[in-house]
Amino acid sequence: MTSLLSFTPSTPSLHLPTFSNVRHHHRLSPTTLLISYPHPLPRVQILYRAPHAPPRPSFSASALRAAADGLLQDAGATAFVLAGAYGLVLCFDNLTQRNLLQQSLSRKLVHILSGLLFMLSWPIFSTSTAARYFASVVPLVNCLRLLLHGLSIVTNEGLVKSVTREGNPKELLRGPLYYVLILILCALVFWRESPVGVVSLAMMCGGDGVADIMGRKFGSIKIPYNQKKSWAGSISMFLFGFLISIGMLYYYSFLGYFQLNWVETVEKVALISLVATIVESLPITEVLDDNISVPLVSMAAAYLSFSL
Numbered sequence: 157m158t159s160l161l162s163f164t165p166s167t168p169s170l171h172l173p174t175f176s177n178v179r180h181h182h183r184l185s186p187t188t189l190l191i192s193y194p195h196p197l198p199r200v201q202i203l204y205r206a207p208h209a210p211p212r213p214s215f216s217a218s219a220l221r222a223a224a225d226g227l228l229q230d231a232g233a234t235a236f237v238l239a240g241a242y243g244l245v246l247c248f249d250n251l252t253q254r255n256l257l258q259q260s261l262s263r264k265l266v267h268i269l270s271g272l273l274f275m276l277s278w279p280i281f282s283t284s285t286a287a288r289y290f291a292s293v294v295p296l297v298n299c300l301r302l303l304l305h306g307l308s309i310v311t312n313e314g315l316v317k318s319v320t321r322e323g324n325p326k327e328l329l330r331g332p333l334y335y336v337l338i339l340i341l342c343a344l345v346f347w348r349e350s351p352v353g354v355v356s357l358a359m360m361c362g363g364d365g366v367a368d369i370m371g372r373k374f375g376s377i378k379i380p381y382n383q384k385k386s387w388a389g390s391i392s393m394f395l396f397g398f399l400i401s402i403g404m405l406y407y408y409s410f411l412g413y414f415q416l417n418w419v420e421t422v423e424k425v426a427l428i429s430l431v432a433t434i435v436e437s438l439p440i441t442e443v444l445d446d447n448i449s450v451p452l453v454s455m456a457a458a459y460l461s462f463s464l
């Protein structure tokens with residue numbers, strides 16, 4: 157026979173509940189113990205409960221430990237990715253300072269690698285609901301860094317040289333700033349749970365980044381409606397945007413974050429890549445930076461495609 161015994165250090169009030177009381181739903185307080193009596197004892201249910209003591213939630217030690225572990229994991233992951241971000245920019249700064257890398261190529265490689273590596277790092281964060289907020293700290297810190305340097309409150313030749321076209325700190329307040337804001341948006345809104353954020357960042361980082369490199373190198377034949385963009389650049393945007401998106405979706409699918417029908421997914425990503433490429437080719441950069449138009453139109457196209 158099992159009896160429910162609940163007690164607190166204060167003077168317990170003893171009452172022998174009628175049989176019906178025992179059927180009430182009991183919220184087990186942390187001081188509730190289940191004690192089994194040997195069979196010969198009378199069938200008595202003893203319920204001690206402190207007077208006026210409201211039932212306290214029963215947090216198990218293992219749940220608290222799991223929460224603490226998750227917090228520790230997310231804090232460690234944030235520190236690791238922050239260090240990675242700083243190291244990436246420092247690495248390209250060194251390469252440009254030593255004239256081993258052109259400034260324009262350095263900027264584009266930082267553009268391609270930063271967001272993709274950030275996205276690849278998301279699985280090292282915990283499964284806690286707070287994980288996405290920890291991850292967003294990384295682009296947020298870089299956002300503040302870009303603001304401080306872009307407003308020349310702080311000066312850092314290396315950052316400016318590796319992330320701007322002409323070496324003007326004010327450039328940090330446009331493309332690079334929009335870029336990290338989009339990273340924050342995708343991490344917070346879509347995170348690891350939706351292909352929308354993954355595809356949008358793949359288009360902005362991979363597609364748009366490669367379009368610049370290939371367009372500058374092979375872009376002799378310009379697009380009729382935009383003499384600043386070329387067919388080589390746009391075709392590269394479509395192909396690499398598509399391939400990097402599929403690669404990232406496979407990565408997250410392999411890790412079990414979402415299951416996809418790959419035939420449909422290939423069709424959807426091809427459509428999203430086409431839409432993003434068309435928008436990127438439009439002569440609107442002066443009005444709306446590519447780091448805003450490309451990810452936002454990719455988000456819209458991906459949201460519609462994957463929700464149908």
Ligand SMILES: C/C(=C\COP(=O)(O)O)CCC[C@H](C)CCC[C@H](C)CCCC(C)C
Nearest residue numbers: 240241244267270273274295298331332335
């Ligand atoms: C150069 C950048 C954008 C400019 O784009 P565009 O105008 O040429 O089209 C990217 C700026 C990146 C920023 C300085 C650093 C961002 C780091 C990122 C949030 C985290 C990377 C972590 C990873 C592990 C390296």
Ligand SMILES: Nc1ccn([C@@H]2O[C@H](COP(=O)(O)OP(=O)(O)O)[C@@H](O)[C@H]2O)c(=O)n1
Nearest residue numbers: 367368371372375384385386389390437446
């Ligand atoms: N579709 C494209 C995109 C860029 N490009 C080349 O890459 C250069 C920079 O492209 P962009 O203005 O999109 O540069 P970001 O705004 O991405 O930094 C252009 O001036 C072109 O020479 C291209 O030829 N075709």
